Amino acid sequence: MSEPPKEPVKYVEANLRLPYHYVAGDYRARYLLALKDKKILGSKCSTTGKVFVPPLVASPESFAPCEELVQVADRGVVTTFCIVRIPVIGRNVELPYVAASVALDGADISIFALVQECKPEDVRMGMRVEAVWKPDGERQGDHEDILYFRPTGEPDAPLASFLNRL
Amino acid sequence: MSRLRNIAVVAFSQAPIVARDEHRVASEILYPEVRSALDQCDVERAAIDYQVAGSTDYIDGRPFGFVTALDVMGSWPAKQDLHLEMDAAFAAYYAWVRMQAGDCDTALVCGYGKNSEGEPERVLNLELDPYYQAPLGLGPSATAALQASAYMARTGATDRDLAEIAARNRAAGAKNACAQLREAVPAATLAATAWVVEPLRRGYLPPYGDSAVCLVLAAEGKAERMCDRPAWIHGVDQRIEMQTLGARDLSRSAGAQLAAEKALAMAGLASAREADVVELCATTPAEELILREAMGVQAGDRSVVNPSGGPLCGHPLMMTGLIRLGEVFRQLSGRAGTHAVPNVRRVIAHAAQGHCLQQNLFFVLGSERRWT
Numbered sequence: 116m117s118e119p120p121k122e123p124v125k126y127v128e129a130n131l132r133l134p135y136h137y138v139a140g141d142y143r144a145r146y147l148l149a150l151k152d153k154k155i156l157g158s159k160c161s162t163t164g165k166v167f168v169p170p171l172v173a174s175p176e177s178f179a180p181c182e183e184l185v186q187v188a189d190r191g192v193v194t195t196f197c198i199v200r201i202p203v204i205g206r207n208v209e210l211p212y213v214a215a216s217v218a219l220d221g222a223d224i225s226i227f228a229l230v231q232e233c234k235p236e237d238v239r240m241g242m243r244v245e246a247v248w249k250p251d252g253e254r255q256g257d258h259e260d261i262l263y264f265r266p267t268g269e270p271d272a273p274l275a276s277f278l279n280r281l
Numbered sequence: 282m283s284r285l286r287n288i289a290v291v292a293f294s295q296a297p298i299v300a301r302d303e304h305r306v307a308s309e310i311l312y313p314e315v316r317s318a319l320d321q322c323d324v325e326r327a328a329i330d331y332q333v334a335g336s337t338d339y340i341d342g343r344p345f346g347f348v349t350a351l352d353v354m355g356s357w358p359a360k361q362d363l364h365l366e367m368d369a370a371f372a373a374y375y376a377w378v379r380m381q382a383g384d385c386d387t388a389l390v391c392g393y394g395k396n397s398e399g400e401p402e403r404v405l406n407l408e409l410d411p412y413y414q415a416p417l418g419l420g421p422s423a424t425a426a427l428q429a430s431a432y433m434a435r436t437g438a439t440d441r442d443l444a445e446i447a448a449r450n451r452a453a454g455a456k457n458a459c460a461q462l463r464e465a466v467p468a469a470t471l472a473a474t475a476w477v478v479e480p481l482r483r484g485y486l487p488p489y490g491d492s493a494v495c496l497v498l499a500a501e502g503k504a505e506r507m508c509d510r511p512a513w514i515h516g517v518d519q520r521i522e523m524q525t526l527g528a529r530d531l532s533r534s535a536g537a538q539l540a541a542e543k544a545l546a547m548a549g550l551a552s553a554r555e556a557d558v559v560e561l562c563a564t565t566p567a568e569e570l571i572l573r574e575a576m577g578v579q580a581g582d583r584s585v586v587n588p589s590g591g592p593l594c595g596h597p598l599m600m601t602g603l604i605r606l607g608e609v610f611r612q613l614s615g616r617a618g619t620h621a622v623p624n625v626r627r628v629i630a631h632a633a634q635g636h637c638l639q640q641n642l643f644f645v646l647g648s649e650r651r652w653t
Contacts, residue, residue: 140304
């Protein structure tokens with residue numbers, strides 16, 4: 116017994132299976148359903164009037180409830196961005212690609228999005244972009260309904276206009 | 282015992298436990314409870330110096346899941362924060378320890394997580410060691426049954442004894458608006474329910490449920506302004522036992538006995554029987570018997586055990602322990618409503634974590650300050 120086994124056990128297989136059944140929640144359900152109709156909803160802070168996208172039930176900043184849902188535009192401005200040159204697990208995107216923060220018109224915080232239909236080196240802070248939606252009949256009411264954002268060709272937004280939405 | 286800071290529970294808010302909340306995600310259940318707890322103290326979030334929460338990412342189903350709660354805990358401007366992968370009662374203990382340093386006077390303690398979205402029996406299997414115990418597929422019901430069996434063999438306790446205890450808890454839970462099971466059920470009916478893991482029947486096991494809880498602690502000087510009847514912490518102790526189940530005497534809880542002794546000593550009490558109310562985190566009738574024995578509180582003693590109905594009437598994992606502390610606060614501060622026990626001056630709250638009462642935590646509280 117004092118001798119180690121000739122062929123030592125090196126691994127113990129431990130397969131885990133943990134199923135989950137998430138509830139979207141009434142609040143998120145309204146946001147997701149609206150995506151089906153190419154509408155983006157945000158929630159408005161009852162104290163400061165700030166609009167959060169995707170909607171939050173309460174403002175992390177003011178701590179006030181944000182029960183009112185308002186529609187924001189499906190276009191906005193690139194605030195900060197990066198050019199990704201490494202593959203990402205679970206996404207099949209051609210490299211390099213641009214991941215950007217996009218502040219939608221009418222929203223006070225930015226969302227994360229892919230910017231395509233332009234060269235990565237042409238993307239810049241202040242660039243105006245718009246959502247490219249899945250075709251009618253293919254939208255499911257989830258985040259995949261927006262394929263990516265693309266430049267609109269409008270003049271760039273001045274830095275001061277989005278500095279507080281970085 | 283040297284002089285410690287007098288710290289009190291000054292508010293507690295709990296979402297009534299439900300089997301499954303179809304309408305809200307965990308943070309959305311928590312938000313109104315945090316607001317309510319602060320409202321009870323008539324303060325805003327700026328009045329809170331420290332925040333700590335208990336939950337488990339395995340219940341949330343995502344790594345670092347706990348950070349989603351920060352948005353609804355009033356964490357801005359950036360707060361001192363701690364998160365425990367444990368029942369939130371242990372978070373309350375760490376807040377109390379943190380507050381002893383003297384530079385934090387108030388703390389918010391939250392527990393949350395939707396049991397209904399995952400499978401707690403599978404999740405808690407992962408608490409066991411991955412080489413010998415977990416692969417057997419043991420879940421908390423099975424390990425609790427091992428413990429129940431060991432206790433019954435040593436003491437001669439019978440199936441009927443377990444049924445009587447479950448029935449008493451169910452009768453108490455019927456009066457508690459926050460309980461999940463709110464129907465009194467006779468012992469004979471419970472004793473006729475199906476075996477889940479023998480010797481435990483369906484009627485002797487708790488229902489998992491969804492809830493969210495928020496408790497506020499405050500130190501002397503502020504507690505009096507935040508609550509008309511603060512529940513002062515007189516003693517507290519926490520002990521952990523070995524991971525290997527076979528290395529422990531499962532028929533009793535050495536950790537609970539030691540933690541209770543130490544907490545009582547800190548509180549200056551000779552016996553747990555001096556408590557008017559005891560809330561135990563007993564998830565089976567056998568655990569209640571083991572804990573009673575460990576504390577020295579027997580049937581027929583004056584202490585009222587689990588007037589809330591206890592975990593057998595609602596078991597939201599990671600909150601069940603903190604709810605015990607919240608419940609004794611309610612009893613001590615005249616906020617227990619329909620399940621109030623009259624003339625409560627001294628109370629004990631217990632919390633547990635892990636299989637077969639691996640970790641035990643006791644709070645002793647009173648209506649007067651402990652140290653002068």
